[in-house]
Amino acid sequence: MDKHRAKGSFRFKTMGLTFLLFMAFMLVLYSSSQKILSNSLSKQFLVQTEALTELIQSTLKPYVLSENLKAIHKAASSILAMEQIDNVQVYSYDTPLIELHSPRYPERQFGTDTDLLEAEDGYFDVVYRFDIEGMEIGKVLLSFSIDEERALLVDANRKLALAAVGMTFIAMLVTWILTGRITHRIQLLEHASNRFAAGFSDVELPVEGNDEIASTGRAFENMMWQLQEKYEALNLSPDGILLLSSNKRIAYINPALLNILGHSAENLHGKAFSEFEKALMSILDKRVHQGVKTVDALMKLRDFRVHTPEFKVLRCIHKQVDSPDGESFSEVFYLRDITHESEIDRMKSEFLTTAAHELRTPLASVMGFSELLMMNKYDQEKVRFMAETINRQSQNLKQMLDDLLDIARIEARSDGMLNLKKDTVRQVVDECCELIAASDKQCQLVYLPDEADWPLLWFDENKFKQALMNILSNAYKYSQDEGLVVVDTVLQEAQDGESDWFGLRITDHGIGMTEDQLAHVGEKFYRADNTGSIPGTGLGIALATEIILLHNGHLDITSQPGEGTQVILWLPVADTDQKTSSLTEIPEHTFPADSPVSINSNS
């Protein structure tokens, strides 16, 4: 409704008001001053006439009584000679004795006026009566010229009127100018607010001066600054945000969303919503979402895939904001990129599926054979064979579960701190080599610690031992009987100001791996040889990788099928001056791209 009022009505209203007030005031002033003036003139006149009464009573009355015409004439003439008096009439009882006019006296009726202002023909008539003991014996009629007075009055009136009108106009002009100044600055505020709302940040506010408008301007400035802050925060959001005004135009679209929409939407500011819809539909993965043509349809799906060109999964949240008068509403669209989360979810469930599947296989044997043993009687040899199988598969299961738990614990970092010490790993390697040499399978182990370099490293003894044992046992497992396994060290100079690297190299000359197998090595449960002829859980290398990563190192695996495999455990060399390792805080752990997330990542 405010829109329908005329613009600038404030000024007009004020001016009108001023006009009315002044007019009323002037009218009052005018009429009251008129009255005062005429009153004072009347009073003055009456005084004059009163003065004459004395004269007339004393002079003319005896003459009228004695009917001394000559004397009356003389007296009348002298009265007539008075300036203002233009007509003298003397009566004895009701008969006129003398009638004297001045030359300018016109033909007129004698009237009795009481008020000076009522005398319209310019003469004021006064009657003086002679009484003797209550009986009228004669009268004198005088006509006073009041032209002067009247002229005075009229002149005064005119001057007053002029002054009144002039004052009113001046007042209106002043009001107009003053209100103009106010409304101009208020309009500046309005204009600036509109511009800001439209998304422009270069706005001018009336902040000069010390008055209320300036302070309002400063308050606006403050508010806009706050809003700008919020806009900056929205700009930084990695999720897409779109604000739609009530007339379905894009009021705000943040850089992240423009990024998602890609080159199909250069600048959508201020454009219609349909442009956004078009851009969004063009990046939608049509294979998965066939038949989705509008954003409304998209909203029904919880998440949707887009092609940007890399695949992303987005979730769109929509909110409606009513305008203050409730007539219309603006909309907010929030597009959250949940690719990472859904990928993690997928990897988690994949991991769990694989783990369950793998654990099922040994279980099948255990259950089956134990069932048989329960139900039937077998000879000694068969019983032994079955029992041995059950035992072997149970061990396998246990090993798998142990490995899984190890990995989960490490990934969840609930293992607590690494128990670090700064030392050479020589002793640990010695121990591991002794252990592996004592295993059932006999391989030629070549390990010459004296000929190797052993710099100081930060490492956790137990974990490192575990990782190394995994690698060594792999080397043994996949070598032929009496195969050659070599353990030695490698040093790499620092590049780019990083620390030097120490590598523990384990080379075997066993069956090796093909390129395909090499690509998958380190994946949890991946077994290059699936026949079961070589026992293992598929978790050994994954575990070793986790441990080495925790130490800020990495694993290098190379292999040639039929010729052997080489694994190098790289660890950073400790700085000789360092007293404590930077590893005491568990380092920022980035999961290898294809490994699933641990089971309890929130513990």
Added chain:
Amino acid sequence: MNTEKKYTRLRETDIHPADLRDRQLFMQQVGICAETLALWHRSGMICVVDNAVGISHHWSITELQIMVTKIRHDYREWLRHRNRLAHRKILVVEDDADLRHLYEFQIQEMREDDWVHCVSDGAEALFSMGAVKPDIIICDLKMPGMDGFHMLDVLADTGYLRDCKKIIITGMQRQVLDKRFTLPDSVSVLTKPVDFDALHATINTAMAPNLLQREKAI
């Protein structure tokens, strides 16, 4: 015979001319019928060009002969030992050795009259089918070398052993399986760990027609 990881589909260009043999002679030597030859050809393990047969260098004709002969021999020994006909011939295809033993023991418990032969992958299974035509095939799906999917595909395409009952025992879940592979209705699916009662029940169904047929053949 170690066939794991050695299965690659054979193409004509893979065969060395020296390895080609006369078709009829091949069939005679190995002791298989024309249908079996077609099956092996379709599976890609051998290559048939006009009248010549080429086999992959992974195994030799001698190995084939030995294998086929051995199976037949085993079967006949079993028959003689039992002094009666085998009620059913069951072929088990499973890569895990322990599970193979398990199946052997379990099936022997179920019916003493059944003859069980266990193989470790699809290729060996196809070779065995040439030697002894089983009535029931129990197979795993994920195996190195030739997996169960391919083997069943080949059987379905050639219509070999169409009356044979095929039972799939897999570690995969049913939903996953249905998504990846549409199985014909005649195939039953069981999941690991194996419920042997269910297996027993499945085996016992639809056995009558097979029996009749075989009795006629013999």
